[in-house]
Amino acid sequence: MEQQILFNNNNYIKAKPVLKWAGGKTQMLDILTQNMPTNFNKYMEPFIGGGALFFELSPENAIISDSNPELINLYRVIAEHVDELIDQLKEMKNDKEYFYMVRAINPETLSNVEKAARTLYLNRTCFNGLYRVNKKGEFNVPFGSYKNPKICDEDNLHAVSRVLRNNTIIQGDYKDILRNYAEPGDFIFLDPPYIPISQNSDFKRYTKEQFYEEDQRELAEEVKRLRDMGCHVLMTNSNHPLVHELYREFDISVHQTKRNINSKGSKRTGEDVLVKAEPFKRKIFVEPLELTEQMNKFPSTRFMGSKEKLLNYIWGVASQFEFETVLDLFSGSGVVSYMFKTQNKQVLSNDYMAFSSNITKALVENNHVTLTENDLEIILNETTPTDNFVSETFQGLYYSDEDNAFIDMIRANLHMLENDTKKSLVLMALVRACLKKRPRGIFTYTGYRYDDGRRDLTLTLKEQFLEAVEAVNGAVFDNEKQNQSFHGDAMTTEQQADLVYIDPPYYSPLSDNEYVRRYHFVEGLVRDWQGVEMQWHTKTKKFKSYPTPFSKRDGAYEAFDRLFEQHQNSIIIVSYSSNSLPTKDDMIEIMKKYKKNVEVVSVDYKYSFGNQGHKVGDNKNTVEEYLFVGY
Incomplete structure (x- = not known):
């Protein structure tokens, strides 16, 4: 000068x-x-x-x-x-x-x-x-x-x-x-x-x-x-x-x-x-932040890849930016969407799994509606004829005959509720009851293995359901935003937001990421087994998994490229694991094609699911959880 x-x-x-x-x-x-x-x-x-x-x-x-x-x-x-x-x-x-x-x-x-x-x-x-x-x-x-x-x-x-x-x-x-x-x-x-x-x-x-x-x-x-x-x-x-x-x-x-x-x-x-x-440049720091009391009311349950234990870190990173709207592309358990709702953000939730999108319809999109005593009388009406689909299809596989009959009764009475949000609340409560009643909360095996006698497994499904209704009702709150829940493909959604949170299925050659295989029963329950391709020859009576680009290595790389390009005008936060592909360096390289600034923070994290069933509990399920931040 x-x-x-x-x-x-x-x-x-x-x-x-x-x-x-x-x-x-x-x-x-x-x-x-x-x-x-x-x-x-x-x-x-x-x-x-x-x-x-x-x-x-x-x-x-x-x-x-x-x-x-x-x-x-x-x-x-x-x-x-x-x-x-x-x-x-x-x-x-x-x-x-x-x-x-x-x-x-x-x-x-x-x-x-x-x-x-x-x-x-x-x-x-x-x-x-x-x-x-x-x-x-x-x-x-x-x-x-x-x-x-x-x-x-x-x-x-x-x-x-x-x-x-x-x-x-x-x-x-x-x-x-x-x-x-x-x-x-x-x-x-x-x-x-x-x-x-x-x-x-x-x-x-x-x-x-x-x-x-x-x-x-x-x-x-x-x-x-x-x-x-x-x-x-x-x-x-x-x-x-x-x-x-x-x-x-x-x-x-x-x-x-x-x-x-x-x-x-x-x-x-x-x-x-x-x-x-420097312009547009910040140093992203890793510091967990306290969440609101409302967050304690979220009715959590075991879910593969749930970020419940990482919420303080996710909010700690996200809070360093100014934003009003959030798009949670792979909402999963719904816990991240719910967390952003508690922080008074307008939340757009999406998931390709019907039971996941139902969770956010019940607790994120819904600001006011709860289930009343009258609603429960309708849902618990034992005189309604049922089609016995669950009782016959899954007999002896996951639950007792009494519990299967209870599920069929709820299914038969569900259409009696005229309010779609109330239907979502009922389904969420029923799904939560099914997951808590099931050892390890998954449906990749039959019978009653892993029954350690804990309380969740001794309650009847009806008792679990009634407790779940109370928990779900207690989690409903109004953040005075028009939040929305979508059931769709993250790769083609046209929704946009100030901040996009991406937590896709993690691709690893050491383990599969098939959510449908693990949760086919509750997914079928929410869909009433409509529009699925049943695999009747299988022992678990699962249905064919949905196609996803994250099931293959090359597909995962291409999918991230497409997602980053699609949301290049938003702040992007991606959760991903150190034992998955793309690698950390690859992910940075892909994101830098579309974002001027890319930062990576890592959190030591131990998953409740090991890479292989017989190795749960050893050090192979202790990894670094990365948060890739593009802005």
Whole structure:
């Protein structure tokens, strides 16, 4: 960037700060310039202070601002009336009595040039160049007793004037300035009042210059907003735990600096933090977040690949983004969709399994409807004729004759309910009862193996159902959003959202990912075995699995490519396992075709299902669960 330079006796005069400024960044200029972008549109500095970096760069397209009216008046006068200011300064002297006389003048009685001269004079002759006012707003820093302070640096004032004339100078709150003037591609340097590092300082109440803790939090949100709109941001602050907390998703470095505002030389040291926020670039961190109490009401059960134990991590990652709508493409157990609903997001849930999409219809799409005593009387009517399909087809396979008859009774009475949502609630309760009543919760074997005598297995299916109805009713709540549940193919759905969560069947050569094979009974129950191809010759009486690209290695690679392309305009979060294909590096490569930024975080996780049945419990089912994040 071309710098503004004046000539004086054949020497180059480069503009430098005109003020001594506590917390000035002259000593950090090398660090700041090394970390600033090489190309940007305009420069902005809304806490201009002494302006060390601004004058170092001497830009020709900048906006500088501050909330301090005397400071802004000084810069405007230097820009527009520098010769008049110089004339005033030449008349001012370094004398204690004269200092206090000038300090006592009410600046409101002065012209703008006189105000500027007073500001600059007091700054150059007061103690350590501090700017401090009392409760009445009166400048109250004592005389500095310097032998020969440079009150009027005429050459530098002219150089500074040349720089300032090319740029815009505004008085105002930094938030207003940034929201009115910041644009994508701008470089913004923020040097706000620091958080005090003294343990005796009440940082929860205020910081230097009355910059409260809530102001610091608002500033952090503004940095995120600027980053997300495409601005380059550098910010300095003290090395305080709150700074690290607020800016943990950015690049943070700590630098040793000297302080000039302590009377004791031994204490003139400190540590400054530099926060670097590149456009659209964030550092995704892995930190589980507490979920709402409502989440505890979700009626969970065993489900292959359920992310129930990872919800805190999924929300911890997702919460680092601004979004209002979520598309859960493979909703499975429904627990992730439900979690996003508890976080007041509008949720669009989808699954190719009917029993999975029924769960989200009952608890995500549904905001109000519950089952009443009258509904239960209808559903539990034992006089309704049944077709005995379950009793005859699955006799002796999974449940007792009594339990099978109970299922047929529910099936026969279900059409008596006119409300589709109530039908979904009944089916969800029945499915949950069937899964809890079944050892290991799957239907890949027959008989009563793995019966360890626990309570779930001793209850009748009717007792399980009634408990499930109570749990499902208790989980219904209204998040005041129009959530929707879809039963469809994730590869062809036209639904779009701000954030898309993808948790597909994991392809691994060591195990299958056939959900239909494991859950064919409850899937058939929700579909009433309509539209399925029964395999009557099989011992389990399963039906043919649905086609899925994730059943083969090449299909999985192609499927991810298609999904990322389809949702390239959304934030994408993918759950995937370290023992599955595509590999971590392959997944990153595929996602980078469509997303500018790709981050990967990992969580150690132990699945309840091993890769092979006889190896459940050994270390082969302990893997890293990856969360791939594209934005």
